[in-house]
Amino acid sequence: MLHVPSYRRRWEDKLAWYRNHGIKIQEDGGGGDGTLVITRDEANGSINSARIAELITKVLGL
Numbered sequence: 001m002l003h004v005p006s007y008r009r010r011w012e013d014k015l016a017w018y019r020n021h022g023i024k025i026q027e028d029g030g031g032g033d034g035t036l037v038i039t040r041d042e043a044n045g046s047i048n049s050a051r052i053a054e055l056i057t058k059v060l061g062l
Contacts, residue, residue, distance in 0.1 A: 003043055026059060035059070 001007045015036075018024075022033030030036075037059055041047050056062070 001045075002040065026055075 002011060015025075018034075018036050019031075022031045023036050024031030024034075025036045025038055027038070037055065039047070039052050039055065
Protein backbone atom coordinates (compact mmCIF):
# COMPACT_ATOMS: atom_id res chain seq x y z
CA MET A 1 0.00 0.00 0.00
CA LEU A 2 3.01 2.30 -0.20
CA HIS A 3 1.49 3.77 -3.35
CA VAL A 4 -1.21 5.39 -1.16
CA PRO A 5 0.25 8.74 0.01
CA SER A 6 -1.37 8.79 3.47
CA TYR A 7 -0.32 5.20 4.16
CA ARG A 8 3.22 5.89 2.92
CA ARG A 9 3.58 8.91 5.24
CA ARG A 10 2.52 6.84 8.27
CA TRP A 11 4.87 4.05 7.20
CA GLU A 12 7.79 6.47 6.84
CA ASP A 13 7.02 7.94 10.29
CA LYS A 14 7.07 4.45 11.81
CA LEU A 15 10.32 3.60 10.03
CA ALA A 16 11.91 6.80 11.37
CA TRP A 17 10.76 5.87 14.89
CA TYR A 18 12.44 2.47 14.63
CA ARG A 19 15.67 4.00 13.31
CA ASN A 20 15.70 6.63 16.08
CA HIS A 21 15.49 3.79 18.61
CA GLY A 22 18.43 1.83 17.20
CA ILE A 23 16.33 -0.65 15.23
CA LYS A 24 17.50 -0.82 11.64
CA ILE A 25 16.05 -2.70 8.71
CA GLN A 26 17.38 -6.13 7.84
CA GLU A 27 18.41 -4.96 4.36
CA ASP A 28 20.85 -2.52 6.03
CA GLY A 29 22.29 -5.17 8.33
CA GLY A 30 20.09 -4.56 11.33
CA GLY A 31 20.81 -2.36 14.31
CA GLY A 32 22.29 -2.57 17.75
CA ASP A 33 18.90 -2.66 19.39
CA GLY A 34 17.09 -4.84 16.89
CA THR A 35 16.37 -5.74 13.32
CA LEU A 36 13.21 -4.78 11.49
CA VAL A 37 12.13 -7.19 8.78
CA ILE A 38 10.04 -5.50 6.09
CA THR A 39 7.90 -7.10 3.42
CA ARG A 40 6.15 -5.17 0.70
CA ASP A 41 3.14 -5.94 -1.41
CA GLU A 42 3.21 -5.45 -5.15
CA ALA A 43 1.53 -2.45 -6.80
CA ASN A 44 -1.51 -4.61 -7.57
CA GLY A 45 -1.83 -5.65 -3.90
CA SER A 46 -0.40 -9.14 -4.33
CA ILE A 47 2.43 -10.59 -2.26
CA ASN A 48 5.27 -12.85 -3.27
CA SER A 49 5.06 -15.65 -0.71
CA ALA A 50 8.17 -17.37 -2.09
CA ARG A 51 10.22 -14.20 -1.54
CA ILE A 52 8.84 -13.89 2.00
CA ALA A 53 9.74 -17.52 2.72
CA GLU A 54 13.29 -16.88 1.47
CA LEU A 55 13.54 -13.84 3.72
CA ILE A 56 12.36 -15.81 6.75
CA THR A 57 14.92 -18.52 6.01
CA LYS A 58 17.67 -15.94 5.68
CA VAL A 59 16.78 -13.98 8.81
CA LEU A 60 16.32 -17.04 11.00
CA GLY A 61 19.36 -18.80 9.55
CA LEU A 62 17.42 -21.92 8.60
